[in-house]
């Protein structure tokens with residue numbers, strides 16, 4: 483039984499509230515429960531996701547391998563078990579505040595994780611392949627074309643020169659900066675900091691277009707308590723070397739690791755808002771029974787069709803005409819849907835277009851067509867990104883840069899992130915019949931279709947990114963103590 487009842491708004495809630503409970507479940511004699519990984523050995527952002535208000539990604543290159551190994555030996559990243567304990571503390575703080583009717587006492591957190599690029603592993607002397615072909619072949623820039631990235635990338639990503647990245651998260655910007663400084667000092671003799679990205683959670687956990695994010699996440703079998711409708715996946719879909727890992731025969735040092743995809747995605751918020759306004763009358767043709775009364779309602783409806791959810795997070799499949807904030811907030815209901823419509827036997831877009839962002843990246847049910855439920859579960863990713871840049875307000879400059887520091891974890895980049903990106907960019911995806919139909923690209927990740935009198939536009943521009951391997955904590959310790967790798 484979980485004791486995380488006050489975290490019900492969190493999409494990923496640990497199933498176990500103590501180390502002892504987890505150890506009991508890990509026992510091989512426990513029937514019906516897949517053998518669980520060792521949570522004290524897995525870095526903390528991978529599947530429980532760091533609770534955070536601020537986050538820094540510190541990209542570095544190694545200047546001195548032996549000094550780096552020495553520094554690494556003294557570095558203790560936050561483990562998954564640490565994260566579940568912190569979540570329990572937050573849960574208790576909320577309970578105390580509620581019972582005593584006192585203001586919530588903030589739980590101070592400073593969390594960190596380290597990950598390496600292929601170039602970083604090679605530099606450390608770890609030349610063996612992880613068997614993830616996208617990671618092993620080199621930097622993300624080699625996949626630039628298939629990712630649909632046409633704009634110029636920032637130098638650090640263009641160069642593909644990072645050896646690794648520290649992910650530092652905290653409950654305040656100040657604590658995040660303090661932790662970043664502590665790590666910087668600890669590794670002063672061995673690394674060069676190439677680049678930093680700073681993110682900040684926006685009020686109500688929205689991304690910059692104003693839509694609540696982080697609702698649909700996979701729950702790992704045996705480790706997370708699934709909310710109704712949440713996809714439950716084998717641990718190996720996210721954590722290497724566990725049940726369900728699609729890639730066999732990996733080297734032992736990859737066990738309990740994961741692949742981290744980092745993308746810097748700039749968002750054109752004024753452009754997106756204008757685009758929605760230019761479509762504010764579309765409901766009259768598409769869903770006249772919505773009976774909307776103002777252009778603002780029409781724009782909001784069109785925006786919801788782009789995402790498949792309203793700004794509150796309410797899925798349009800369940801709330802087709804107007805936003806329903808109570809539904810959006812309620813994690814027991816906001817993910818409990820698929821795209822079937824009673825009395826319609828074929829996959830259809832009666833309420834949600836095939837190309838809405840959440841339907842492109844996870845089409846949920848396609849009856850007899852592909853991808854089926856199992857394929858969908860197998861392509862799951864854990865999303866752990868954070869917005870960057872100032873929120874657009876009446877006083878904030880329209881042209882300030884803002885966007886999403888997108889992060890996702892999976893055991894296979896090709897089966898997770900790349901597959902979903904291909905789906906998003908493929909106009910004919912999903913296949914919903916015997917002949918190919920053009921549904922258009924994902925309006926968030928692809929090029930949005932042109933409204934009359936407008937050029938086709940993209941509201942999200944990639945500034946680059948990188949693939950990283952997040953090793954198990956025991957692997958880090960081994961590398962730290964090895965004289966040669």
Ligand code: HEM
Nearest residue numbers: 689693694695696697698747840843844886899902903942
């Ligand atoms: C700036 C870029 C992006 C924005 C603004 C954005 C925003 C959102 C929002 C608001 C949701 C709905 C909330 C939720 O269901 O959690 C969502 C869901 C999702 N997004 Fe994105 N996203 C972006 C990029 C990406 C990328 C690059 C991918 C992967 C290739 C991705 C994959 C997903 C997935 C898998 C879901 C959940 C779908 C489901 O299970 O129903 N997103 N995104």
